[in-house]
Amino acid sequence: MAYARRTLRTFGGGGVHPHDFKSLTNEVSIRNAPIPPEAVIPLQQHMGAPAECLVEAGDEVREGMLIGRAPGVFSANVHASIPGKVKEIREVYLATGIPSKAVVVEFEGEFERGGNEPMPWQDKDPRELLGLIREQGIVGMGGATFPTPIKFTTREGSPVEYFVVNGVECEPFLTADHRLMLEKTGSILEGVEIVRRILSPRHVLIGVEENKPDAIEVLRGEIARRSADIEVVVLRTRYPQGDEKQLLKALTGREVPSGGLPLDIGSVVSNVGTVYAIYEAVVLGKPLIERIVTVTGPALANPANFKVRIGTPVGNLLEECGGFSAKPGKIVAGGPMMGFALADPGVPVVKGTSGILALSERQSRPVLQTPCIGCGRCIAACPFGLSPTSLYKWIEHREYSEAMAAGLMDCKECGCCGYVCPAHIPLIQGMKLGKLMARKKG
Amino acid sequence: MADVNTNWSARVTVSPHLHEGSNTARIMISVILCLLPAGAWGVFLFGLYSLYVILASVAACVLTELIITRLLGRFTLNDWSAVLTGLLIGYNMPPSVPLYIPVIASVFAITVVKMAFGGLGRNWMNPALAGRVFVTFSWTGFMTTWKTPLTWSADAVTSATALGFVKSGLMTFEGTVRGPVEFLASKGYPIGKLPAFLAPLGRLFPGRYGALFLGNIPGCIGEVSALLLLLGSIYLFVKKIITWEIPVSYIGTFALMIWFLGGRPFGGAVFTGDVLFHLLAGGLMLGALYMATDMVSSPLTSKGMIIYGVGAGFLTFLIRIYGSFPEGVSLAIIIMNMFVPLINRATRPVVFGYVKEGKE
Numbered sequence: 001m002a003y004a005r006r007t008l009r010t011f012g013g014g015g016v017h018p019h020d021f022k023s024l025t026n027e028v029s030i031r032n033a034p035i036p037p038e039a040v041i042p043l044q045q046h047m048g049a050p051a052e053c054l055v056e057a058g059d060e061v062r063e064g065m066l067i068g069r070a071p072g073v074f075s076a077n078v079h080a081s082i083p084g085k086v087k088e089i090r091e092v093y094l095a096t097g098i099p100s101k102a103v104v105v106e107f108e109g110e111f112e113r114g115g116n117e118p119m120p121w122q123d124k125d126p127r128e129l130l131g132l133i134r135e136q137g138i139v140g141m142g143g144a145t146f147p148t149p150i151k152f153t154t155r156e157g158s159p160v161e162y163f164v165v166n167g168v169e170c171e172p173f174l175t176a177d178h179r180l181m182l183e184k185t186g187s188i189l190e191g192v193e194i195v196r197r198i199l200s201p202r203h204v205l206i207g208v209e210e211n212k213p214d215a216i217e218v219l220r221g222e223i224a225r226r227s228a229d230i231e232v233v234v235l236r237t238r239y240p241q242g243d244e245k246q247l248l249k250a251l252t253g254r255e256v257p258s259g260g261l262p263l264d265i266g267s268v269v270s271n272v273g274t275v276y277a278i279y280e281a282v283v284l285g286k287p288l289i290e291r292i293v294t295v296t297g298p299a300l301a302n303p304a305n306f307k308v309r310i311g312t313p314v315g316n317l318l319e320e321c322g323g324f325s326a327k328p329g330k331i332v333a334g335g336p337m338m339g340f341a342l343a344d345p346g347v348p349v350v351k352g353t354s355g356i357l358a359l360s361e362r363q364s365r366p367v368l369q370t371p372c373i374g375c376g377r378c379i380a381a382c383p384f385g386l387s388p389t390s391l392y393k394w395i396e397h398r399e400y401s402e403a404m405a406a407g408l409m410d411c412k413e414c415g416c417c418g419y420v421c422p423a424h425i426p427l428i429q430g431m432k433l434g435k436l437m438a439r440k441k442g
Numbered sequence: 443m444a445d446v447n448t449n450w451s452a453r454v455t456v457s458p459h460l461h462e463g464s465n466t467a468r469i470m471i472s473v474i475l476c477l478l479p480a481g482a483w484g485v486f487l488f489g490l491y492s493l494y495v496i497l498a499s500v501a502a503c504v505l506t507e508l509i510i511t512r513l514l515g516r517f518t519l520n521d522w523s524a525v526l527t528g529l530l531i532g533y534n535m536p537p538s539v540p541l542y543i544p545v546i547a548s549v550f551a552i553t554v555v556k557m558a559f560g561g562l563g564r565n566w567m568n569p570a571l572a573g574r575v576f577v578t579f580s581w582t583g584f585m586t587t588w589k590t591p592l593t594w595s596a597d598a599v600t601s602a603t604a605l606g607f608v609k610s611g612l613m614t615f616e617g618t619v620r621g622p623v624e625f626l627a628s629k630g631y632p633i634g635k636l637p638a639f640l641a642p643l644g645r646l647f648p649g650r651y652g653a654l655f656l657g658n659i660p661g662c663i664g665e666v667s668a669l670l671l672l673l674g675s676i677y678l679f680v681k682k683i684i685t686w687e688i689p690v691s692y693i694g695t696f697a698l699m700i701w702f703l704g705g706r707p708f709g710g711a712v713f714t715g716d717v718l719f720h721l722l723a724g725g726l727m728l729g730a731l732y733m734a735t736d737m738v739s740s741p742l743t744s745k746g747m748i749i750y751g752v753g754a755g756f757l758t759f760l761i762r763i764y765g766s767f768p769e770g771v772s773l774a775i776i777i778m779n780m781f782v783p784l785i786n787r788a789t790r791p792v793v794f795g796y797v798k799e800g801k802e
Contacts, residue, residue, distance in 0.1 A: 012794075016462070018460050018462070172460060245794065245795070249794075255794060255795050255796075256795055257795045257796075258793060258794070258795035258796055259795075260795065315446045315447055315450075318446040319445075319446050323445065323446050323449070324446065324449050327449060327451065328449070328450075328451045329451055329453060330451055330453045330454075330455070330459060331450070331451060332457075332459050336457070336458060336459040336460045337457060337458045337459070337460065338457050338458070339457055339459065340457070341453065341454040341455055341456075341457075341459065342454070343452050343454050344450075344452075345446055345447050345450055357459075359459060363459070363460065364451070364453055364455075364459070366455075367461070367465065368465070368520070370465070370466040370467075370521050370562065370563075371560075371561065371562050371563035371564070372563045373466055373469075373523075373562060373563050373737045373738050374563060374737050374738045374739075374740070374742060375469075375737040376737070376741070376742035376743060376744075376747075379742050379743055379791055380743075380744065382791070383794065384793060384794040384795075385791040385792050385793045385794045385796075386791065386793060387742065387743075387790060387791060389742065390742075390790075406790070406793075407793040410793050410794060410795065413457070415457050415458030416458075418457070418458045418461070419458045419460060419461055419462055420462050420464070422464040422465050422466050422468070422469055423465075423466050423563075424461070424465060426455075426456060428456055428457055428458065429455075429456035432456065
């Protein structure tokens with residue numbers, strides 16, 4: 001299927017179009033990753049407060065049992081992803097480098113779940129459905145892991161105009177969402193109907209980039225078969241279109257106000273992975289204990305898409321792919337534009353882990369950093385209309401308030417600036433540091 | 443290599459983990475390579491000595507930067523910016539200038555304009571142009587003595603540049619001509635006459651304008667061939683090392699103003715200026731394509747670049763037509779260099795999410 005590129009919708013200024021490397025895995029079907037002998041399940045897998053631990057060492061846990069309870073609204077429940085015995089509660093480092101308390105479960109015993117009768121949800125109250133989503137620990141699966149129930153809590157008197165399903169997957173290498181759309185089309189569409197019941201939006205859109213023509217076709221076919229009121233919008237391939245603010249700009253032409261939420265412009269955005277998790281949570285009564293992870297990269301023997309139990313160490317997945325085919329230069333959790341380089345194969349897969357990449361030595365070689373030559377390419381590339389070079393200079397000189405005034409907090413760390421900088425200045429590192437310091441100074 | 447744990451790479455850096463592939467040195471080297479054809483033409487036109495002028499400038503820039511960075515315990519020559527500065531200084535010299543002048547221009551450019559402010563990226567003025575302007579005002583005689591192209595017949599009556607010839611000629615001229623080209627012809631300025639072995643080129647670019655476009659005229663070593671400068675810039679445009687904003691707004695504004703008022707000194711009406719002559723006769727192409735576009739000393743945003751280009755175009759016009767110098771490109775650009783911080787401040791991009799209601 002070919003599209004007339006110029007006519008396709010996309011977001012406003014900035015953005016980049018890196019080589020996507022998706023052909024490594026976009027035809028590899030999702031398969032189950034082996035059950036880890038030991039699952040390391042962090043209590044902080046989401047934005048907000050960590051869950052409160054409900055178990056202690058020696059406890060028996062069943063698959064899907066609640067082991068961490070959200071202490072408030074801005075948090076999420078955490079469930080045991082495998083049955084077994086709690087070995088210990090210990091501090092682990094997440095992919096982000098941030099430490100979190102984690103429940104370590106040793107695999108033991110039997111799987112009891114499975115074969116649940118699908119629950120008829122059509123006549124349930126929207127509030128009850130929202131409760132189920134909260135109960136089962138659903139968070140945004142696109143990477144930001146924003147607690148989904150908060151997103152779905154609409155305000156009185158401000159109706160939702162658009163519910164947007166994010167099937168963009170604009171990060172290079174990743175094909176988890178792509179495969180999910182191909183293989184679980186029906187379940188995703190049923191998930192959309194559940195969300196429709198909760199939000200009663202006026203329009204439901206699914207945004208997919210043109211580089212996934214098979215997914216577009218399958219989705220459209222299934223929508224037609226069900227005669228569902230959902231529009232699949234084909235978008236021009238451009239990074240970072242999967243950012244919810246950029247996606248809304250592309251689809252609705254509206255901009256989420258600085259510091260605001262999509263709800264401020266009457267919209268709610270959820271990743272296809274989230275919608276699928278909602279389907280499983282509501283229809284099958286299954287908490288969020290598994291996710292799809294693309295394990296790929298030029299240094300990997302057999303790249304694959306896996307359905308992975310939360311808490312599976314990254315190293316296990318790489319072994320399952322046949323290990324490295326060449327000495328890797330860097331191992332990254334997430335996509336190459338926003339992901340985190342890993343120092344240790346023991347880092348567990350969490351709710352927000354969309355991919356594991358083994359980059360080649362050549363892709364990871366450190367490059368000589370030269371002074372900023374004022375080319376302005378970072379400004380042209382910034383989809384948020386910031387001046388990364390100016391922000392970086394202020395941060396370098398510890399002028400955090402200047403940087404804040406120029407929009408430091410509007411930076412989503414998408415990495416477009418660093419991707420184009422000919423001087424190889426670590427701009428995103430600067431932004432992260434600047435935000436940290438600015439917050440510290442209050 | 444199945445054992446993941448033993449082959450783990452612990453290289454940890456902050457995202458993004460992919461890069462477009464550009465780097466500073468590659469940008470500088472690209473500009474240098476794209477400038478070479480125009481320089482080769484200059485050497486062909488004015489003889490081997492002009493090559494020494496270019497080499498002296500490059501060597502002086504490189505050596506100066508080497509010495510200063512050694513004293514500071516640094517090494518920066520691998521960004522190739524010193525070579526580019528040297529090349530541009532050489533290109534901006536009259537072909538017969540004594541070698542100490544480009545050397546002084548280079549030492550001034552690197553020491554005062556570039557390194558004193560912190561090196562590459564910190565210079566708020568284009569070092570090559572600053573160097574050239576410094577020696578122009580210090581050794582005006584040498585800097586305005588031109589060499590007749592070797593392609594001209596030996597009995598040529600003048601070696602002034604076309605712009606200079608017109609400017610000084612107009613001071614004592616009374617009467618009316620249809621513009622600079624006719625003026626040159628009426629005074630016997632041998633523009634447009636090519637030697638026999640260049641005749642095929644002459645057929646390709648016929649007449650006086652053809653000669654101007656080819657660059658068969660006196661002038662600075664690297665500025666004379668508009669053709670080769672334009673050809674070189676195509677690669678830079680394709681590689682997005684230069685973007686359209688500065689060249690288009692600079693040349694466009696200049697052309698518009700020349701068309702509007704450039705005919706007045708010849709006794710013509712408004713909107714009779716000879717645009718083509720002014721585009722091809724001086725250093726405009728070198729300036730607008732390679733010097734005004736210097737990333738360090740030009741604005742950051744697209745809008746800023748346009749303002750800067752318009753300013754440079756207007757100032758060049760002002761100096762050429764109403765100023766006391768025949769040529770105004772270098773001065774116009776360094777004046778606009780000084781406005782860059784202001785322009786940057788005034789053209790900060792609009793942050794996403796600050797669009798006013800109803801302005802979709």
